Amino acid sequence: GASRKEEREVEADRAVPEREERSEPSLIHPPPRRRSYVPPKDLQSCLESHVREVFGPSVPQDWQQTPLQENRLKHRLLARLAAELGHAVPNSQLHRMRRAGDVLGFYRSPVKDSTKIDELAAAELPPNLKIIWQQ
Amino acid sequence: MIRAGAAALRAWSRGRGWAALSTAPPAPPAAPEPRREEPPVPPPVLRSCRVPVVPPLSPVQAWVGSLRHPEDTLRGLADLHPDVFAVTPRLDILHAVATWQRNYKRISHARVRSRAEVRGGGRKPWRQKGSGRARHGSVRSPLWRGGGIAHGPRGPTSYFYMLPMRVRVLGLKVALSVKLMQDELHVVDTLEMPSSDPRYLLELARARRWGRSVLVVDTNEFPENISAAAEGLKSITLIPALGLNVHSLLKHQTLLLTLDAVAFLEQRLLWHDARYSALVPFSLPHRDLPWPPPAG
Numbered sequence: 001g002a003s004r005k006e007e008r009e010v011e012a013d014r015a016v017p018e019r020e021e022r023s024e025p026s027l028i029h030p031p032p033r034r035r036s037y038v039p040p041k042d043l044q045s046c047l048e049s050h051v052r053e054v055f056g057p058s059v060p061q062d063w064q065q066t067p068l069q070e071n072r073l074k075h076r077l078l079a080r081l082a083a084e085l086g087h088a089v090p091n092s093q094l095h096r097m098r099r100a101g102d103v104l105g106f107y108r109s110p111v112k113d114s115t116k117i118d119e120l121a122a123a124e125l126p127p128n129l130k131i132i133w134q135q
Numbered sequence: 136m137i138r139a140g141a142a143a144l145r146a147w148s149r150g151r152g153w154a155a156l157s158t159a160p161p162a163p164p165a166a167p168e169p170r171r172e173e174p175p176v177p178p179p180v181l182r183s184c185r186v187p188v189v190p191p192l193s194p195v196q197a198w199v200g201s202l203r204h205p206e207d208t209l210r211g212l213a214d215l216h217p218d219v220f221a222v223t224p225r226l227d228i229l230h231a232v233a234t235w236q237r238n239y240k241r242i243s244h245a246r247v248r249s250r251a252e253v254r255g256g257g258r259k260p261w262r263q264k265g266s267g268r269a270r271h272g273s274v275r276s277p278l279w280r281g282g283g284i285a286h287g288p289r290g291p292t293s294y295f296y297m298l299p300m301r302v303r304v305l306g307l308k309v310a311l312s313v314k315l316m317q318d319e320l321h322v323v324d325t326l327e328m329p330s331s332d333p334r335y336l337l338e339l340a341r342a343r344r345w346g347r348s349v350l351v352v353d354t355n356e357f358p359e360n361i362s363a364a365a366e367g368l369k370s371i372t373l374i375p376a377l378g379l380n381v382h383s384l385l386k387h388q389t390l391l392l393t394l395d396a397v398a399f400l401e402q403r404l405l406w407h408d409a410r411y412s413a414l415v416p417f418s419l420p421h422r423d424l425p426w427p428p429p430a431g
Contacts, residue, residue, distance in 0.1 A: 035344070071196075075179045075212040082209055090318045094196040094212075095221070122344070130347075 037087040037111040044104065050080055051100050064101035081107065180211025180324050182394055186405050192217040195315060197322045199394065202361070203329055205342040213322050213394065215315070216401045218408065222312045225305070229313070231298060232306030232381045241294040250275050250283030304407045310384040311400070319346070320390045322397060326353055331363035336371055346388030352376050354395040376400060 040046065048063050054077045059066050068074040074097070081103070082088035089097060089106060097103050121131040180199045188194050199211035215221075250256065256275025263270055271278075277285040314320040321343075328335065340349055349371045351361070357373055365371045372387065376396045384390060392400075406425045415421075420428060 071181045071183070071212045071214065072179060075181065075209075078212075079179075079209045088198070088209060091197040091320060092316045092318050094198070095193065 035111055037085070039108050039110055040085070043107055046084070047081070047100065047104055047107065050077060050084075054080070064099060064104060066100040068097055068099060068103075078103070087111065177210070180213075180394075182211070182213040182397070184214050184216045184401065185398060186216055186401055188216060192221075195221045197315065197320065199322050199324055201324055202326060202336075202339065205339045208343065210324060213397065215397065216405065219308050219401050219404050220312050220315050220320075222305070222308045224313050224316070225309050228302060228306050228309055229381060229385070232303055233385060235296070235298050235303075236380060236382045238294045239296060243288065243292045243294070245288035245292075246290045247284040247287035249285070249287070249289075250277060253281070253283045256282070301407055304404055306381045307379065307384075307400075308404055310381045311390075314384060314390045319388060320392065321345070322392050322394065324394055325358070326351065326361045326393060327358050328360040328364065331360040333364045333366075333368050336361070336364045336368065340371070340389075345391075348372070348387040349389045349391055350374065350383055350387035351391045352379055352396045353393045354399050 051063050051066055052059055054073055055066055068077070077100075078089055078094075078097070085107065087107070089103070093106060097106065117131065117133045121133055125131070182199065184194055194214040195217055197213050197215055198209055199213050200208040201210055250273065253275040256273040258273075260271055260274050261268060273279075273282075275282040277283055311320070340346075347370055351357075351365070351371065351373045352375070353373070354376050362373060365373050372383070374383065376399045379400065402425055417424065
């Protein structure tokens with residue numbers, strides 16, 4: 001009698017914080033960053049302004065031929081572009097970015113939205129459900 | 136970069152969520168002057184290769200992030216040596232090293248009794264001729280039910296073998312290169328975390344889309360927060376850089392290296408490219424090994 005009531009209370013106590021978490025999903029589990037990227041229309045001018053801002057007077061006549069040899073300036077440029085466009089160059093492509101023209105080519109290519117199953121896999125799932133989707 | 140104060144961290148752990156951590160700095164009470172709202176940008180963390188890169192090759196690069204906040208991923212730029220992180224992807228070597236790792240420790244204890252070891256069977260069951268039955272010499276021969284096994288597993292069998300040291304080193308290099316080229320390698324300046332809550336680590340891995348399992352590598356000791364957080368977690372593993380191996384790299388989806396670990400790995404893995412062959416095993420004392428001699 002009394003022990004059963006205590007068990008029910010314990011179960012209710014455990015259930016209550018779970019319900020609280022479920023009722024406020026957006027606060028506790030922020031959604032992961034979207035992978036999709038669509039290049040904006042003024043990409044070239046935006047990039048050119050950033051290159052001139054970062055490199056200052058040492059930009060050659062054709063700004064797309066600006067070499068990105070120095071790591072400090074390269075990091076500054078790419079970090080600014082990532083902050084503005086919401087899309088960063090992945091680690092595997094960083095060594096290919098040797099000139100400003102390469103960066104322009106990278107940011108011109110759109111990144112597709114994930115498929116529905118990818119979105120489902122990345123969405124809120126109960127802890128005992130795992131989706132393994134390999135393309 | 137958003138710095139979380141102690142009160143905000145307490146609120147976060149109580150379940151208030153990111154709203155507590157991401158509180159903007161309180162607006163100035165009465166100053167209508169338009170001041171620049173740029174927070175002080177910390178200087179970028181830049182790392183260049185200590186081992187010189189020979190000219191036709193150029194270093195590969197990776198972003199240097201940190202674990203202090205989920206959005207803090209673009210802190211700096213690290214140069215990685217191409218002879219460690221940009222090797223030809225030799226999948227056959229990966230297979231060889233992974234198989235070796237599985238098998239070299241294996242001792243199979245399977246053992247069955249042969250006809251000599253099964254109890255009984257010393258006497259000829261019936262005479263050779265005249266009884267009408269097939270001729271037999273012992274009731275425990277492999278033909279008989281209950282008899283010994285002819286060619287079964289015999290005793291503890293060892294599957295020990297060693298791949299050449301350079302093949303194992305190349306396997307590590309190939310695995311690291313594959314991780315980098317598949318965007319599964321991340322570099323971090325230190326492993327300091329604002330809280331020792333395992334949920335923080337899990338949510339950070341989820342927000343940065345790292346995958347289901349993370350392998351964290353540092354040189355010697357891990358800070359308390361991350362070791363406490365990863366202790367209960369099965370999907371996040373901490374190992375020292377000396378324990379890096381191909382099986383763990385393939386088993387975990389993402390690899391997280393600190394700058395110290397990158398330097399350590401580059402130094403140790405590149406030494407084998409330019410060393411003399413060992414006339415004497417490396418376990419004996421040498422003068423010119425890249426690692427410090429063991430004490431005692």
